[in-house]
Amino acid sequence: MDLITNIKQMQDLAMKLKGEGKTIGLVPTMGYLHEGHLSLAVRARQENGIVVMSNFVNPLQFGPQEDFATYPRDLDRDNKLAEGAGVDYVFAPSGEEMYPEGYSTYVEVKGGATEKMCGRSRPGHFLGVTTVVLKLFLITQPSRVYFGQKDAQQAIVIRKMVTDLNLPLEIVTCPIVRERDGLALSSRNTYLSPEERRNALALPHALAAGRQLIQQGERNPVRVREEILRVLESSPGIRVDYVEVVDGRTLEEQPVLQGPVLLAAAVFVGKTRLIDNIDLEVVPCTAVC
Amino acid sequence: MDLITNIKQMQDLAMKLKGEGKTIGLVPTMGYLHEGHLSLAVRARQENGIVVMSNFVNPLQFGPQEDFATYPRDLDRDNKLAEGAGVDYVFAPSGEEMYPEGYSTYVEVKGGATEKMCGRSRPGHFLGVTTVVLKLFLITQPSRVYFGQKDAQQAIVIRKMVTDLNLPLEIVTCPIVRERDGLALSSRNTYLSPEERRNALALPHALAAGRQLIQQGERNPVRVREEILRVLESSPGIRVDYVEVVDGRTLEEQPVLQGPVLLAAAVFVGKTRLIDNIDLEVVPCTAVC
Numbered sequence: 001m002d003l004i005t006n007i008k009q010m011q012d013l014a015m016k017l018k019g020e021g022k023t024i025g026l027v028p029t030m031g032y033l034h035e036g037h038l039s040l041a042v043r044a045r046q047e048n049g050i051v052v053m054s055n056f057v058n059p060l061q062f063g064p065q066e067d068f069a070t071y072p073r074d075l076d077r078d079n080k081l082a083e084g085a086g087v088d089y090v091f092a093p094s095g096e097e098m099y100p101e102g103y104s105t106y107v108e109v110k111g112g113a114t115e116k117m118c119g120r121s122r123p124g125h126f127l128g129v130t131t132v133v134l135k136l137f138l139i140t141q142p143s144r145v146y147f148g149q150k151d152a153q154q155a156i157v158i159r160k161m162v163t164d165l166n167l168p169l170e171i172v173t174c175p176i177v178r179e180r181d182g183l184a185l186s187s188r189n190t191y192l193s194p195e196e197r198r199n200a201l202a203l204p205h206a207l208a209a210g211r212q213l214i215q216q217g218e219r220n221p222v223r224v225r226e227e228i229l230r231v232l233e234s235s236p237g238i239r240v241d242y243v244e245v246v247d248g249r250t251l252e253e254q255p256v257l258q259g260p261v262l263l264a265a266a267v268f269v270g271k272t273r274l275i276d277n278i279d280l281e282v283v284p285c286t287a288v289c
Numbered sequence: 290m291d292l293i294t295n296i297k298q299m300q301d302l303a304m305k306l307k308g309e310g311k312t313i314g315l316v317p318t319m320g321y322l323h324e325g326h327l328s329l330a331v332r333a334r335q336e337n338g339i340v341v342m343s344n345f346v347n348p349l350q351f352g353p354q355e356d357f358a359t360y361p362r363d364l365d366r367d368n369k370l371a372e373g374a375g376v377d378y379v380f381a382p383s384g385e386e387m388y389p390e391g392y393s394t395y396v397e398v399k400g401g402a403t404e405k406m407c408g409r410s411r412p413g414h415f416l417g418v419t420t421v422v423l424k425l426f427l428i429t430q431p432s433r434v435y436f437g438q439k440d441a442q443q444a445i446v447i448r449k450m451v452t453d454l455n456l457p458l459e460i461v462t463c464p465i466v467r468e469r470d471g472l473a474l475s476s477r478n479t480y481l482s483p484e485e486r487r488n489a490l491a492l493p494h495a496l497a498a499g500r501q502l503i504q505q506g507e508r509n510p511v512r513v514r515e516e517i518l519r520v521l522e523s524s525p526g527i528r529v530d531y532v533e534v535v536d537g538r539t540l541e542e543q544p545v546l547q548g549p550v551l552l553a554a555a556v557f558v559g560k561t562r563l564i565d566n567i568d569l570e571v572v573p574c575t576a577v578c
Contacts, residue, residue, distance in 0.1 A: 007455055015457060021308065104400050105419075105453035110393045130394075138455045164394035166427045168300055 001083040003090050007098070007139055010091045014052070014141040022049035026142035028133060031055040031092075032072040032187035033081045036177040040146035041085035043174055052140045053082050055092040060099065061128030072190050091140060098135065107134045109164070113156045113251045117264060118275065121241050129154055130161050142169050150176045150184050152262055152277045156251060176276075178204065184276045191272040195237070200269045202235030203276045210245065210263045211278050219257045219282070221245040232267060241266035241273065248279045257282045290372040292379050296387070296428055299380045303341070303430040311338035315431035316376070317422060320344040321361040321476035325466040327374045329435040332463055334375035341429045342371050344381040349388065350417030361479050380429060387424065396420045398453070402445045402540045406553060407564065410530050418443055419450050431458050439465045439473050441551055441566045445540060465565070467493065473565045480561040484526070489558045491524030496567045499534065499552045503571060508546045510534040517554060530555035530562065537568045546571045 004010045014024060025048030027040045037053075044051045055078055062068035075092060082090050107130045113119070114126040137145065147155045155173045162171055177185045182204040183197075192200055210228040218224055225245045232240050246253055248260030264277035293299045303313060314337030316329045326342075333340045344367055351357035364381060371379050396419045402408070403415040426434065436444045444462045451460055466474045471493040472486075481489060499517040507513055514534045521529050535542055537549030553566035 011455060011457055019308075019310065102401075103453055105396065105398050105450050107394065107396050107454075110395060112391075112393055135455050138457065141457075161394050164392055165396075166296055166300060166424050168304060168427065168430075 001079065001087055001090065003079060003092060005091075005093055005097065007093060010052075010089070010093075011139045011141070013089070014139070017050050018141050023143040024048060024050045024052055024141055026136065026140045026145045027051065027053040027087070028136050028145065028147070029053060029055055029078075030057045030071065030187065031078050032074060032190070033078045034177070034185040034187065036148050036150065036185040038081060038085045039177050040148060040174050041082060041087050043172065044144065044146050045086035047144060047172075048142075050089070051087045052089045052091055052142065053087045054136050054140065055082075055090055056098065056132070056136075058098075058128060058132040059095055060131055061125050063122055063124065066122070067188075067191075070191075072187055091136075098132070105131070107131045107161065107165075109157050109160050113153060113160060116246070116251050117153050117242055117244055118266065119153070119157075121266060126154070126157050130157060133158055134161065134165070134167075137167060137169065144170045144172050146172045146174060148176065149173050149279065150186070150275065150277070152248070152264060152279065153251060156249070182208070184274075186274060188272055188274065192269060196269045196272065199235065199237035200267075200272075200274060202232055202238050203265060203267055203269075203274055206231035206235070206243075207263050207265060207276055207278045211280060214257060214261070214280065214282060221254055221257055221261075224257070224263065228263060228265060232265065237269055239268040241268060258284055290368065290376055290379065292368060292381060294380075294382055294386065296382060299341075299378070299382075300428045300430070302378070303428065306339050307430050312432040313337060313339045313341055313430055315425065315429050315434045316340065316342040317425050317434065317436070318342060318344055318367075319346045319360065319476065320367050320381075321363060321479070322367045322370045323466070323474040323476065325437050325439060325474040327370060328466050329437060329463050330371060330374035330376050332461065333433065333435050336433060336461075337431075339378070340376045341378045341380055341431065342376045343425050343429065344371075344379055345387065345421070345425075347387075347417060347421040348384055349420055350414050352411055352413060355411070356477075356480075359480075361476055380425075387421070394420070396423045396450065396454075398446050398449050402442060402449060405535070405540050406442050406531055406533055407555065408442070408446075410555060415443070415446050419446060422447055423450065423454070423456075426456060426458065433459045433461050435461050435463060437465065438462050438568065439475070439565065441537070441553060441568065442540060445538070471497070473563075475563060477561055477563065481558060485558045485561065488524065488526035489556075489561075489563055491521055491527050492554060492556055492558075492563055492565045495520035495524070495532075496552050496554060496565055500567050500569060503546060503550070503569065508571070508573075510543055510546055510550075513546070513552065517552060521554065521556060526558055528557040530557060547573055 025044030206228045210224045243265045248262040261282045266275045314333030495517045499513045532554045537551040555564045
């Protein structure tokens with residue numbers, strides 16, 4: 001496995017590989033890899049001739065009060081894990097390499113999915129995501145790009161950008177990987193104290209309670225949301241940022257749950273903000289349920 | 290020469306041609322071709338295996354009070370001219386093909402060159418330009434893209450986008466083509482009545498007067514600008530939009546003219562807005578001048 005930090009070197013290599021007829025699978029990450037990231041690399045390995053993993057903590061997608069400075073980093077460990085997962089090239093540029101002085105071009109998906117959920121809680125976040133992701137696409141020239149379903153909204157926003165800009169690549173979304181007790185893997189889990197780690201379980205539990213209601217026949221999104229909120233608000237050490245029960249493709253509200261549905265929540269556990277979601281396909285409820 | 294109106298067809302073809310090792314030269318136009326456009330195609334023909342010309346009147350770069358609806362169009366004539374200039378493929382999508390319902394992704398170069406000159410007179414214009422141009426780049430996959438120096442500011446903004454987003458292509462700027470009497474070629478010249486056509490000559494004359502001052506040793510941009518303004522304001526039927534004497538690479542003001550300098554102006558002749566410019570390399574003035 002090779003580590004590349006220079007944009008031109010990465011791009012020249014990607015163009016050369018494509019010229020040789022190879023397909024490139026890209027796994028964009030902010031590093032501090034966990035099994036969730038590695039599941040993306042394994043999938044990319046199965047589907048592409050070449051696997052590139054980017055490792056870049058993108059300052060542009062962090063708000064001024066957020067955790068850019070403290071976001072966990074361990075490039076040596078990441079590189080070993082990436083190699084083990086079959087990655088051919090890790091692209092890990094510096095901030096200065098990606099955004100040199102005078103940098104001023106931004107890509108924005110306006111309205112729709114970007115204004116809800118994390119877009120409301122984190123103004124400018126998705127502008128930073130779409131801008132860096134477009135740059136990574138142009139630098140690494142992938143045929144397929146792999147994102148985790150944990151960042152469901154991110155995947156929806158990026159799909160919209162890819163469609164609108166006619167990017168010649170496919171976005172592949174892979175399932176959330178969880179700890180044995182149900183907590184979704186996240187690099188930010190390292191922020192949690194032992195007590196916070198226990199409290200954080202309320203997040204997957206609350207979402208599971210919402211799913212259970214739907215499985216029992218509830219089709220009113222307001223009641224499902226209330227149930228998720230109820231579980232979260234009755235749990236110690238949890239402050240709710242948002243809870244949404246929405247269309248899983250558009251994040252629009254549904255009057256009656258049907259088709260792809262996303263139960264999504266963001267909470268603060270202490271100072272740590274965690275997100276999680278469950279996506280499911282809801283069939284119309286017959287008289288039986 | 291083939292005419293293509295479908296994005297996927299154009300993109301699949303471009304990817305296939307690139308896969309065969311061919312280089313693609315793109316000439317983006319809004320149609321109603323004149324010798325200026327054709328000079329770009331001829332240059333592209335010399336430098337690339339395949340020449341694609343796009344022909345699309347981009348609604349996104351017109352303001353609500355501007356001439357999108359009346360902008361001259363003649364695709365049949367354009368296609369014959371393009372074929373004569375050696376174009377292999379004309380890509381002429383519909384507005385609906387480029388911006389389907391729900392389209393919401395925009396690319397913006399912020400600050401700097403986009404806020405001056407035409408950016409100030411035409412809010413949103415360069416957002417529309419960069420968005421459509423990025424889409425055209427991604428659809429036609431060029432190695433080189435050809436723009437006219439008449440739209441000097443446009444070329445500067447697009448170069449900035451290309452650099453910032455790491456687009457793997459080269460922007461080539463070609464000289465302004467003029468009528469024998471000096472008027473820069475523009476599809477909008479067709480709007481002019483015979484009297485307006487005569488009045489419009491004040492634009493190249495005024496810029497030439499500015500250049501002459503510099504050639505005579507003037508290095509104060511304020512005085513050069515005043516001379517250009519003086520000629521325009523003493524000419525019949527001319528309303529000045531802007532006159533700028535600025536750095537030819539950044540459009541920033543220079544305290545003393547030196548290096549690449551752009552003399553640029555926009556005027557209304559009747560209801561028709563025309564732009565023109567002269568770029569020159571200014572050497573430091575010694576005691577001799």
